[in-house]
Amino acid sequence: MSVSLHLCQPGGGASCGACCGLYNFRDHSRASLSRALARQTAVVRGVPRNAEAYRAVAAQLKEERAPALFPLVRVCPLLGFLDADHTRVGCLAHPLVTGGVDLRDCGVYTAETCERFTCPSFGWLTDAQARLVRAACPDWYLYGLVITDVELVRGCLKLVEMERAAPVDPDALCARPEALEAVRALFSLKETAPGRDADMTVFGRFGPADAEGEPSLRTLDYAALGTHAAPEDDVVLCLGYAPESAQVLEEARALVRRHVQRIARALDTLPSNFPSPPGRGTG
Ligand code: SF4
Ligand code: SF4
Structure with missing residues (x-):
């Protein structure tokens, strides 16, 4: 554990x-x-x-x-x-x-x-990842959706690392209010992402039930969609999207990308109360 x-x-x-x-x-x-x-x-x-x-x-x-x-x-x-x-x-x-x-x-x-x-x-989340989920999802509904979705948590952090071309420490995200707010907005897509089937037969990466009644693991059929895999696709599936066209898939990817970029910007922007280095901004 x-x-x-x-x-x-x-x-x-x-x-x-x-x-x-x-x-x-x-x-x-x-x-x-x-x-x-x-x-x-x-x-x-x-x-x-x-x-x-x-x-x-x-x-x-x-x-x-x-x-x-x-x-x-x-x-x-x-x-x-x-x-x-x-x-x-x-x-x-x-x-x-x-x-x-x-x-x-x-x-x-x-x-x-x-x-x-x-x-x-x-077994699969680290303490730091769990602390991030707790800090970003301080309510029962969203917390339960996110803490049980290891692939979502890992996938989101991986996308932020790719965007920044640098490792991301989940505790550093917790320590920066703008970054934590941006993480909260990304995780909240589990609840609010637009364009999904309102009468869901899927649950995140899972669905519909197989012949035995067990959840089945979903994948994207790139050949049928006429497109190729993209780094955002794991997160897109975890959000419960079941795109039936390349355009819908691309819109979902773009939504995820915008949120990831917001997190990266928040991490890479100096906080407003950060002290000015000597000789700059001191007149
Ligand atoms: S499954 Fe067990 S722990 Fe969960 S509500 Fe029922 S009795 Fe309680
Ligand atoms: S699903 Fe939720 S309540 Fe159940 S063991 Fe995991 S964290 Fe605990």
């Missing part, structure tokens, strides 16, 4: 529930997921904290919800908001939330599985 940061609940406004199935719906917009989490929170918080009540409420909530985008990826009805302001997502059956009793066996996995599971981001 290369990350020492607690990726699930790292503080700083960020939190994640992706492996509990949070995003596993065709409509995984912020508004739709907020409604679902608020409903689950209200219902689960309203029942006695014992296994019988939690199992019953989990079954009831399962009946109500929309079908999963990827049938084999489980969606747990015991995920909800941990705070009154609905800023933090997490497990409503965790002993720290229930006040002592562990009710995670009432969800879609065993409590032991929930306790032990770590997603691939724990």
Whole structure:
């Protein structure tokens, strides 16, 4: 494991529930997921904290919800908001939330599985990359989308390095407010990128489900599109684009390039409060 940061609940406004199935719906917009989490929170918080009540409420909530985008990826009805302001997502059956009793066996996995599971981001992201995601995505919806998308994080940093022809230290991006804001804008394309299918059958690099119900890994068919690979393409796929023409693909690449250039400019421009060197600007 290369990350020492607690990726699930790292503080700083960020939190994640992706492996509990949070995003596993065709409509995984912020508004739709907020409604679902608020409903689950209200219902689960309203029942006695014992296994019988939690199992019953989990079954009831399962009946109500929309079908999963990827049938084999489980969606747990015991995920909800941990705070009154609905800023933090997490497990409503965790002993720290229930006040002592562990009710995670009432969800879609065993409590032991929930306790032990770590997603691939724990192994593939560095601490510095994780710190950058936490700083750039200080809300549950965007943080969960980005922290679980290792290829997006790595791909964005690689593009910035190519643009600058120099290595990029993620901590240096965190330390420069203009650069961090530009990183936030690039990562936010996971939520806001224009021109994608509103009724998504894809999820980032994944989709549609294969015959077994598992997510399939998407690639671009350059021959069918009549074009060639470009450095931005990994990020374009991670953003959920499924371009059906070379023009649409080029527009998505250009969008990514503009954001990458903004980050590079912010890193390479001296901050406004940077002291003038002796003999310059001193009259
Ligand atoms: S997807 Fe990864 S970071 Fe998110 S809650 Fe699960 S283990 Fe934690
Ligand atoms: S019971 Fe397990 S799967 Fe369900 S919300 Fe809690 S941690 Fe996630």
